[in-house]
Amino acid sequence: MRRRTIAVASGKGGTGKTLVATGLAAELAGRGFTVTLADCDVEAPNDHLFFPIELHGAPVEVPLAEADAAACTRCGVCRDVCAYGAVRLLGDVAVVFPELCHGCGACVTACPAGAMGERRRRVGEVVRGSTAVGPGRVHLVAGTLDIGEVKAPDVIRAARRSAEEAGSDVIVIDAPPGTSCSAVAATRGADLLVLVTEPTAFGAHDLALAAELGRALDIPLAVVENRAGSGPVSVAAWCSAEKVPLVASIPFDRAVAGAYAEGRLPGGEVRALADALAVLADHVTGEAVLV
């Protein structure tokens, strides 16, 4: 089959997104597929805890404008052309604030004195490794944002590029929670957006936001309900009203939480979870999604 990219996301953290992403990757590998699991939750990546893989990393670097104090005439052109407000004139030189600079190069091109240059700045790393799972294989790619850095989307895009290079039948993306730029970077261009939610008021509110994101990006949606039966909200009713398929429900079960907390691969011993992941894998590989 042609490669498919499945993004697993949630409007809020703690709904079980990683449980579903790692479980789906393992389920697909168990069916003989080669799967790339791309952990794009770069502020707290933890998919590697479920797979015994030796990982090797490479830094993620972004361009950063920087003025040469000796050559700068303090004309202010760079400050005026920067669309992100990243340049200020301080003392005798133009100063670039790294957190605001998008590395667009406009100030470098515009500087009449040739004083504005560019250097590379590390913002995180992407690690990767591979292991056999049943008859298939899981390539794990994980992005990690350096502590104190804010450029999560750059690390996510680097992780996704690395995932594309891995060569697999399916890419499963563990997206960051929420609907910010990071979530957009992790999900844009996916073939299917699996939204993991829970039957609580918070879960329902943030599910609606996440669905809005998926629709804005023109990605088909599917919902997985986690901790089914633990709250007052009917996820099924929401899905019916919004015409989004509720693909699987994972019961509120201490055994699921126990296996997850101990870093054991989801599925397997917990029958109801394994069944839910199998149904989700059917949906991911089924004709309705493949066309």
Ligand code: SF4
């Ligand atoms: S445009 Fe060039 S010379 Fe002018 S303030 Fe900026 S860095 Fe200095």
Ligand code: SF4
């Ligand atoms: S590279 Fe672009 S974003 Fe960065 S300071 Fe220059 S104009 Fe602003």
